[in-house]
Amino acid sequence: MGSKDKSRAELLPGTLEMLILKTLSIETMHGYGIAQHIQKISAEVLKVEEGSLYPALQRMLLKGWVTAEWKTSANNRRARYYKLTAAGRKQLGIEESNFSQIFAAILRVLRATS
Amino acid sequence: MLPTAKKLEAIVRSLVQRLFFLVRRGRVVRELDEELQFHFAMQRDALSADGAAPDEASAAARKRLGGTLRIREQATHVWSWRPLEAVFQDVRYAARLLRRQPRFVAAALATLALGIGANTAVFSLVDAMMLKPLPFRDADRLVVLHASRPQQGMSQIPLSYLNFVDLHQRAHAFESLAAWTTTTTPIEGRQGPEQVQAALATAGLFHVLGVSPLLGRTFVADEDRRGAAPVTLIGESLWQRSFGRDPAIVGTQLLIHGRAHEVVGVLPAGFASRPSHAIPSSGSQLARRRSTACSTPAASTCSSPSDGA
Numbered sequence: 001m002g003s004k005d006k007s008r009a010e011l012l013p014g015t016l017e018m019l020i021l022k023t024l025s026i027e028t029m030h031g032y033g034i035a036q037h038i039q040k041i042s043a044e045v046l047k048v049e050e051g052s053l054y055p056a057l058q059r060m061l062l063k064g065w066v067t068a069e070w071k072t073s074a075n076n077r078r079a080r081y082y083k084l085t086a087a088g089r090k091q092l093g094i095e096e097s098n099f100s101q102i103f104a105a106i107l108r109v110l111r112a113t114s
Numbered sequence: 115m116l117p118t119a120k121k122l123e124a125i126v127r128s129l130v131q132r133l134f135f136l137v138r139r140g141r142v143v144r145e146l147d148e149e150l151q152f153h154f155a156m157q158r159d160a161l162s163a164d165g166a167a168p169d170e171a172s173a174a175a176r177k178r179l180g181g182t183l184r185i186r187e188q189a190t191h192v193w194s195w196r197p198l199e200a201v202f203q204d205v206r207y208a209a210r211l212l213r214r215q216p217r218f219v220a221a222a223l224a225t226l227a228l229g230i231g232a233n234t235a236v237f238s239l240v241d242a243m244m245l246k247p248l249p250f251r252d253a254d255r256l257v258v259l260h261a262s263r264p265q266q267g268m269s270q271i272p273l274s275y276l277n278f279v280d281l282h283q284r285a286h287a288f289e290s291l292a293a294w295t296t297t298t299t300p301i302e303g304r305q306g307p308e309q310v311q312a313a314l315a316t317a318g319l320f321h322v323l324g325v326s327p328l329l330g331r332t333f334v335a336d337e338d339r340r341g342a343a344p345v346t347l348i349g350e351s352l353w354q355r356s357f358g359r360d361p362a363i364v365g366t367q368l369l370i371h372g373r374a375h376e377v378v379g380v381l382p383a384g385f386a387s388r389p390s391h392a393i394p395s396s397g398s399q400l401a402r403r404r405s406t407a408c409s410t411p412a413a414s415t416c417s418s419p420s421d422g423a
Contacts, residue, residue: 054185055191079152
């Protein structure tokens, strides 16, 4: 339980799902690829733990934001590829705009001088 | 309205998927395991490519293995439905406890079985006798007439036919009256001769009961007079058993007691299932049989047996 909370704490709540949605909006990808993509683009600042990634993917499957399909990966291993659904695409839009608002609000607070 | 419908749809979908998960948990777990194995294999490859010794790489991978269980747990938790799982757990626990007390369980089960059985039996009886209406039109207006001799402490004596005739002619408390009795007769069906249950009835019986035939007609007035052309009605079960539900049955001749009767109609199973497969009409024949019951929709209510008999 404690470790679960810690891994969650690395990102703002809900942002992991948004980042996964964003990654999948670029291309269909397996779990490892998603983690790598987020780490690479964020210049290793954001580390995605398997312990958060896979539960999040299951959650998103449950909500119907993504679908999964087994395919052979580039290095000839069987991997499960996730694909964004229309509902997932819509959710990405909602989360991006929410996040921008909150982020802007936080910045305004931080930069206030009086 | 629209957001509510959407919300409902989402709830239903998630419910369905969760129920689905209960059934195919094994598959979800297997897929997840395979997925994690792939993930760790990729990590191992990446570590080796970075120049880590193979030992080091697999040690790191082994370290991950403990994590697999935890991740699997967390990932499947997403699907689970805690209230339901808690109920399952309680049920399992109860079952384990009960298994340790076989004698207590046997006693409890026997008590339950006897209690439920007795209740069912009594209810079936009450239902058939008191709750369910008779399968006839205006069943609440039907009465059965009996004779009685209070001086001799006798009641519910079947009426004689002559008493019935008197009632029929003189009693005004009833809208109409009819009589019938049951017997068995040999008939010559398409599969050879057989003995069947039959009812002997006055022509007005089906009018009194409000029974309409499946095919053809019921008896018309005077068909129960002596010397009338012999006619009969057959019940649905006989129609099915011996005549293969032949719709052309009406108008054909059926040998009853060796005498040809014209089949004028087929009665529905609800009416003719048990008491009568074949119903030859007859009036004065009833005179020879004492067991004649009279059913009548009362014009007023059931005000009347004192009226005649």
